[in-house]
Amino acid sequence: MASAPQASLPLFYQDLLPLNSRDHAAWRARATDRAPWAAKQNAIPLTVDEFIPAQRNFPIVFSSGENPVPLALFGLNDGVNVFFDDEGKALEDFYVPAYIRRYPFLLAKLRTDSDDMSLCFDPKSGLVGEFEDGTPLFEGTEPTQNTKELLEFCQRFEEAGARTQQFVDELKKHGLFMEGEVSIQRNSNPGQPFVYRGFQIVNQEKLRELRGDQLRSWNQNGLLPLLFAHLYSLELMSTIFGKQNQQGKGPSATATQGEVATEVPASE
Numbered sequence: 596m597a598s599a600p601q602a603s604l605p606l607f608y609q610d611l612l613p614l615n616s617r618d619h620a621a622w623r624a625r626a627t628d629r630a631p632w633a634a635k636q637n638a639i640p641l642t643v644d645e646f647i648p649a650q651r652n653f654p655i656v657f658s659s660g661e662n663p664v665p666l667a668l669f670g671l672n673d674g675v676n677v678f679f680d681d682e683g684k685a686l687e688d689f690y691v692p693a694y695i696r697r698y699p700f701l702l703a704k705l706r707t708d709s710d711d712m713s714l715c716f717d718p719k720s721g722l723v724g725e726f727e728d729g730t731p732l733f734e735g736t737e738p739t740q741n742t743k744e745l746l747e748f749c750q751r752f753e754e755a756g757a758r759t760q761q762f763v764d765e766l767k768k769h770g771l772f773m774e775g776e777v778s779i780q781r782n783s784n785p786g787q788p789f790v791y792r793g794f795q796i797v798n799q800e801k802l803r804e805l806r807g808d809q810l811r812s813w814n815q816n817g818l819l820p821l822l823f824a825h826l827y828s829l830e831l832m833s834t835i836f837g838k839q840n841q842q843g844k845g846p847s848a849t850a851t852q853g854e855v856a857t858e859v860p861a862s863e
Contacts (some may be wrong), residue, residue, distance in 0.1 A: 606640065606776055607632045607698050610718040613705060616736040623729030624720045624741065631683035632720070633695050637670035642692045642755035643762045646821045650828035652678075652689040654835060656775060663763055663772060665825075668835060671791055672846055677838035679741040693752050699723060700751045712753070714746050715794075762818060766797065769805065773798040777829070779836045789836070789846055796829065797822055 604611065633639065641649055642665070649655060649667050657663035669676040678689050686692075699720035702712040715819075716723045723732075730741045734804040738746070766772060775796040778788045802822065839845040 605701065606636070606694075608701070608717045610717055611703060612718050613703075613715050613718075613731065614700075614742070616733045616738070618717055619723075620764045622723060622732050623726045624745075625726060625729040626760045627722060629683035629718075630679060630685075630691075630695050630698075632682040633669075634676055634679045634681055637673060637675050638666040638668055639666045639692045639786065641667045641692055641758045642752070643821050644755040645690070645692060646824040648690045649692065650824040651701045652831070653828065654831045655665055655825045655828040657763070657772065659774070659793060659795055663767075665759060666762070666794070667797075668832075668847050670839060670844070671832070671835055671846050672839070672844075675839055677842055677844065679837060693748075693755070695751055697749060700745050700749055702746075714742075714749060760845070762816045762821060765818065769801070769809075771797050771801050777832045780832050781836075781840070791832070798824060799826065804813055813863050 641655060645667075646655060653667040656666050656668060658666055669678050678686055680686055697724050697854075698706065698790050699717035701715055703715045704710070718724070732742045733739060767833050772795045774792065775794045776790065776792050778790045780788045808855070810819060811824070836845070
């Protein structure tokens with residue numbers, strides 16, 4: 596299914612600490628060419644800023660429930676990811692969503708009575724600590740250029756998240772979400788299609804029924820191209836299914852139904 600987990604931390608994050616020069620003056624951030632935190636995740640949150648590049652590689656769907664979240668499908672079954680191996684090494688060139696690239700950092704509210712957000716990190720990531728290698732996070736009490744860039748990246752991500760919420764709210768306002776279903780035939784077993792449910796997509800019939808002035812407005816403000824990117828990307832469902840089978844990660848030969856099991860981040 597595609598519903599939000601009942602967890603206090605966002606997807607990937609095992610713990611959160613606010614970054615500060617008092618406690619982390621000598622700490623460094625390690626670079627890595629692997630993303631083990633994403634290796635077993637079949638659906639990754641996506642912002643609308645990423646729909647155009649992402650639709651070339653992934654089906655873009657929306658989580659189930661009252662508050663849909665755009666998701667890039669890295670696999671059709673829970674725990675299946677056809678773009679990373681088990682250690683998180685990329686198996687091919689593809690667009691890496693900002694949600695993956697942001698880890699182990701993020702902006703979070705430290706107080707419920709304030710809208711101020713602080714740069715935080717996951718201390719259990721193995722990517723931030725008192726290492727001899729890596730890029731320094733502070734020079735004395737001042738953040739290094741690398742830390743400033745990390746903060747800027749996280750700020751841009753939050754801004755994109757706000758635009759994504761506006762996009763979703765607009766679709767909800769016009770009742771365009773519907774439960775999705777895809778049936779995929781395996782060539783080796785033509786009599787047994789695999790049916791996947793548990794996600795939402797845009798209802799194309801309702802989209803066609805919208806007034807012309809509404810569609811023109813959406814085209815002018817860039818919303819309509821995002822809708823088409825989502826709809827075109829759904830053609831990649833069978834491609835992802837094929838990759839699963841090629842990698843030996845496909846559903847069992849006896850299974851004929853399943854859900855696109857996904858997780859979305861808890862509220863930050």
